[in-house]
Amino acid sequence: MQRIQMTQTYSQAFEDYLKVIHKLVRRAGRATTSEIARCLDVRPASVTGMLQKMAELEPPLVSYEKHQGAVLTEAGEVEALRVIRRHRLLELFLHEYLNYSWDEVHEEAERLEHVISDKLGARIAALLGDPDRDPHGHPIPSADLVLRPLTEFPLSQLPVGGWGIVRRVRDDEPAVLRYVGRLGLRPFAPIRLVSHVALDGTYHVLVLETGETVVLGTAVAEAIFVDHLSVPLMITNQSNAEDED
Amino acid sequence: MQRIQMTQTYSQAFEDYLKVIHKLVRRAGRATTSEIARCLDVRPASVTGMLQKMAELEPPLVSYEKHQGAVLTEAGEVEALRVIRRHRLLELFLHEYLNYSWDEVHEEAERLEHVISDKLGARIAALLGDPDRDPHGHPIPSADLVLRPLTEFPLSQLPVGGWGIVRRVRDDEPAVLRYVGRLGLRPFAPIRLVSHVALDGTYHVLVLETGETVVLGTAVAEAIFVDHLSVPLMITNQSNAEDED
DNA sequence: CCTATAATTTAGTCATACCTAAATTTAGAT
DNA sequence: ATCTAAATTTAGGTATGACTAAATTATAGG
Ligand SMILES: [Mn+2]
Ligand SMILES: [Mn+2]
Ligand SMILES: [Mn+2]
Ligand SMILES: [Mn+2]
16 A cells, blocks of 8 residues: 655755766866865765775766766766755745745745655645745756756856846855845846956946946956846846856 | 754654653553563664763752662653654644644654754744644643643543543554544544443444444553543543553 | 965764664562 | 572673774876
């Protein structure tokens, strides 16, 4: 009568490694030991040990050769997307139903993502109407684990004078989110990079909705991702990437 | 600027031990090694090791002497009630907002109870209107961790011919919950123990709302807890205990 | 090609939380 | 009071997933 657990389940640690490797592979083609260590705040020696284990599982979650870093296998990709989907659905759920602000959702989702069942994930998705963006604008993999390709790039790479539309903001620094939110730089906000002052590394950005021009440092300008907008309020596409969460 | 984490946090294993010890101490005055082992489905040797650790923490969570079993300390009682509150709030939340039936909530809550923050617990409680019963009728400790004393006793102890009102049902056996629910034996259902057939251990129970008389075996009759009802639809109190979750 | 530096891996520990098998203690029955 | 059966503890292991220190490998400049 009991249905067999078809879905293999992995430890919290493996799931966090998978998410980080997924992000780094997207960004750079492969995930190096030291980058993984930095992202997870563990020592590189610990990463080596974990990569060896993940590569020797049946099926292997990563393809790994000494000194060459790791990439995800098909199985690893699937698991990574499952965790990412749970994470982003949870973020949106906490935001929409439980009064969480966008700077509070990430930390809570970071723990919940490892313990919710497929059933709960599906119920949350249904309640939210099968959404495709989390509160920071990150794309949510579909139920069949397809992740929309990213076209947006850091605000800091917008040409001076160019218009853009905010697509997403890195979600792992609550203080950045609160600051950026206060400035009106939320997903779908049209902006214009008025100028870039190279000598102090600041970006002067017009926020169309408020009419204000705000001044951003490098850290913040690299945490905000935008698409080109040829004319204000007209949305276009383009390609490039780099991300968080 | 960051608030220091005032609230000590314990491992999942410790939290599950605390819940079980709390239940057993309520039931029998103390929690023995083998009872704890049975409840948690681990070996008694593992329990001894955990009790030793819990007793040596600062502050200790249990008071423990070799061969004498354990009781909760003040700190242990507080932590136990915090986990129990999270568990029962989660059960009700899953039931009310996410379409979980009463036989599905326990398993999911069993994992979530260890990872939700105080903040999330408070948001859920607020959304539910600070409830005092979970879907099985179990009392939810108040925000300041007061647990209403239990007055109900197993249906099997109702005198033959006596009226009762269902107060709660053990929640750890989904099949029992589905069965009992189908019979109409849910919290607040008035019933009457029509007869007890000693020779085959069955209980014949009139369910007032349906008008049906159902026949229960010992296992089910001991999983349903009731209060006396002097006359149908008039509620009274009484004392005794024994429980689950 | 050679070397200095950075990245990575290896080796050896530690803590948590479980296990089995063997030894010990307690309690109940005579 | 003694013995036996049940409960409990001790001893010795396993698997995770972290760490440090030391050894090794890769890479880039000269
Ligand atoms: Mn996580
Ligand atoms: Mn996000
Ligand atoms: Mn639990
Ligand atoms: Mn319950």
